[in-house]
Amino acid sequence: MSAIIEYLFGAASFVPHGYCLLWRPDLVAIHAVSDFLIALSYFLIPFGIWYFARRRDDLVFKPVFFLFAAFILFCGITHLIALTTLWFPIYGAQGLVKAATAAISLASAYALWPTIPKALAIPGLSNLRKANEEMAEVVSEREALVAARTAELTAAYREMEAFAYSVAHDLRTPLRSINGFSDALAEEHGERLAAPGKQMVERIQQASLRMGKLIDDLLNMSRLTRTPIQVSEVNISELAETIIDDFRRDDPARTVKADIAPDIVVKCDPNLMRIALTHLLSNAWKFTAKRADAHIEFDCARSQGKNLFDIRDNGVGFDMAYASKLFVPFHRLHSETEFPGNGIGLAIAARIIHRHGGDISAEASLGKGTIVSFSL
Amino acid sequence: MINEVILLVEDNPDDEALAIRALTKSNVTNRIVVARDGVEALSLLFGEGDHSPITPAVILMDLKLPKMSGIETLAHIRANERTRGLPVVMLTTSDEEIDMIRSYDAGVNSYVRKPIDFAEFTSVTAQLGVYWLLLNRRPQAMTPIGN
Numbered sequence: 001m002s003a004i005i006e007y008l009f010g011a012a013s014f015v016p017h018g019y020c021l022l023w024r025p026d027l028v029a030i031h032a033v034s035d036f037l038i039a040l041s042y043f044l045i046p047f048g049i050w051y052f053a054r055r056r057d058d059l060v061f062k063p064v065f066f067l068f069a070a071f072i073l074f075c076g077i078t079h080l081i082a083l084t085t086l087w088f089p090i091y092g093a094q095g096l097v098k099a100a101t102a103a104i105s106l107a108s109a110y111a112l113w114p115t116i117p118k119a120l121a122i123p124g125l126s127n128l129r130k131a132n133e134e135m136a137e138v139v140s141e142r143e144a145l146v147a148a149r150t151a152e153l154t155a156a157y158r159e160m161e162a163f164a165y166s167v168a169h170d171l172r173t174p175l176r177s178i179n180g181f182s183d184a185l186a187e188e189h190g191e192r193l194a195a196p197g198k199q200m201v202e203r204i205q206q207a208s209l210r211m212g213k214l215i216d217d218l219l220n221m222s223r224l225t226r227t228p229i230q231v232s233e234v235n236i237s238e239l240a241e242t243i244i245d246d247f248r249r250d251d252p253a254r255t256v257k258a259d260i261a262p263d264i265v266v267k268c269d270p271n272l273m274r275i276a277l278t279h280l281l282s283n284a285w286k287f288t289a290k291r292a293d294a295h296i297e298f299d300c301a302r303s304q305g306k307n308l309f310d311i312r313d314n315g316v317g318f319d320m321a322y323a324s325k326l327f328v329p330f331h332r333l334h335s336e337t338e339f340p341g342n343g344i345g346l347a348i349a350a351r352i353i354h355r356h357g358g359d360i361s362a363e364a365s366l367g368k369g370t371i372v373s374f375s376l
Numbered sequence: 377m378i379n380e381v382i383l384l385v386e387d388n389p390d391d392e393a394l395a396i397r398a399l400t401k402s403n404v405t406n407r408i409v410v411a412r413d414g415v416e417a418l419s420l421l422f423g424e425g426d427h428s429p430i431t432p433a434v435i436l437m438d439l440k441l442p443k444m445s446g447i448e449t450l451a452h453i454r455a456n457e458r459t460r461g462l463p464v465v466m467l468t469t470s471d472e473e474i475d476m477i478r479s480y481d482a483g484v485n486s487y488v489r490k491p492i493d494f495a496e497f498t499s500v501t502a503q504l505g506v507y508w509l510l511l512n513r514r515p516q517a518m519t520p521i522g523n
Contacts, residue, residue: 212492
């Protein structure tokens with residue numbers, strides 16, 4: 001033990017460093033003051049680095065910073081010891097501290113070189129500023145694009161409104177003349193018309209009514225897009241029940257079994273949902289008309305935060321080859337004489353489901369039935 | 377009441393002929409005065425020039441009229457002390473929500489959409505006739521003069 005102390009601090013066999021300087025006051029002073037100031041600085045710098053590295057959360061290569069702090073601290077200690085050796089020859093301790101400093105210096109140098117390319121890859125302030133400017137430019141370009149698109153959409157929407165308004169007013173007026181004057185023709189000049197002529201007048205009248213119905217459906221359809229959605233909690237089960245009840249009342253001759261899953265509550269626009277469900281259920285009702293054991297089922301399942309609905313019937317179904325045309329307005333898969341309708345129901349239902357952010361699809365097999373599925 | 381006039385404001389000659397035919401067919405025998413636009417309707421109602429003003433039992437008015445629209449004309453009728461109480465029925469083609477809202481805002485008494493089916497139209501005019509000429513009551517001061 002005493003041997004170690006002797007080795008570290010033993011002064012017996014050595015002379016202080018001052019002897020080498022021949023105790024010249026100017027030399028001793030310049031060494032002493034310089035070592036002292038260097039040591040002081042080398043103690044203060046790691047403290048600053050340590051403080052900085054601790055406060056900057058986003059600092060990369062933090063261990064390197066701490067390593068450098070330790071390296072500078074040890075350099076400080078070597079200078080402090082050099083200062084001491086001017087008067088006290090503790091060369092053993094000095095050697096040991098120098099060795100430790102050498103080790104930590106080597107470690108710092110070793111850590112530094114692989115860090116440099118990585119540090120170079122980190123964008124500097126000016127790079128960041130440039131990137132920010134470029135980004136701001138892109139953002140403002142996008143904003144201008146969005147504004148232009150919005151203006152375009154608004155204009156298109158206005159045009160559609162004006163178009164619908166004009167259809168509502170102007171397209172029906174001539175139809176009234178066609179129907180009204182056909183009626184007057186049959187009544188006031190009917191005696192001059194033979195039976196086929198009277199039939200033709202009748203056909204003109206029927207056609208004008210059909211066109212009137214088409215215009216109304218077209219307007220109703222566009223109205224669905226023009227009116228804003230107002231969402232509230234809706235009991236879909238009750239809604240479906242009342243719709244089926246209405247069908248039963250209007251068509252008491254039919255026996256239709258209806259299984260509606262109870263207590264389905266969904267957030268949606270109650271008026272629009274009533275329209276959509278009425279069209280979907282009325283299809284199920286209509287296309288099961290030729291069956292004595294007509295059966296309509298209405299189910300709901302939840303999956304990935306969405307409500308998935310199925311309306312199933314055992315009616316005539318349709319050929320899946322035409323499935324893509326099912327939701328096209330005024331497109332029918334059955335003839336008017338086979339089943340009444342003008343092909344707007346599914347298109348309207350689809351538009352309503354889409355406006356709620358949902359999807360709709362249909363699956364069928366000819367003669368066996370149809371499943372219309374939609375999500376909300 | 378047989379003498380009371382009906383003011384029909386209609387610019388389309390087809391519609392005018394059909395309305396008169398429907399009214400006649402539904403046994404409304406009142407004299408029908410026709411104005412071709414809003415301005416003409418107002419000059420008949422306010423009696424401009426050497427004409428004395430008419431006070432119809434009911435005004436059947438189209439919405440889309442040249443010069444002055446049905447709603448503007450209605451606003452003028454409502455703004456005038458003598459005519460503000462007159463029953464005005466919008467008899468029109470459209471059932472656009474906005475048209476109905478504007479009509480009621482302007483103080484229309486009734487809003488009726490003309491059906492395409494003439495038989496239906498006749499039944500509508502018959503009901504209008506029964507209601508506005510027979511059932512509906514108005515104070516003495518507002519009773520129309522036969523002219």
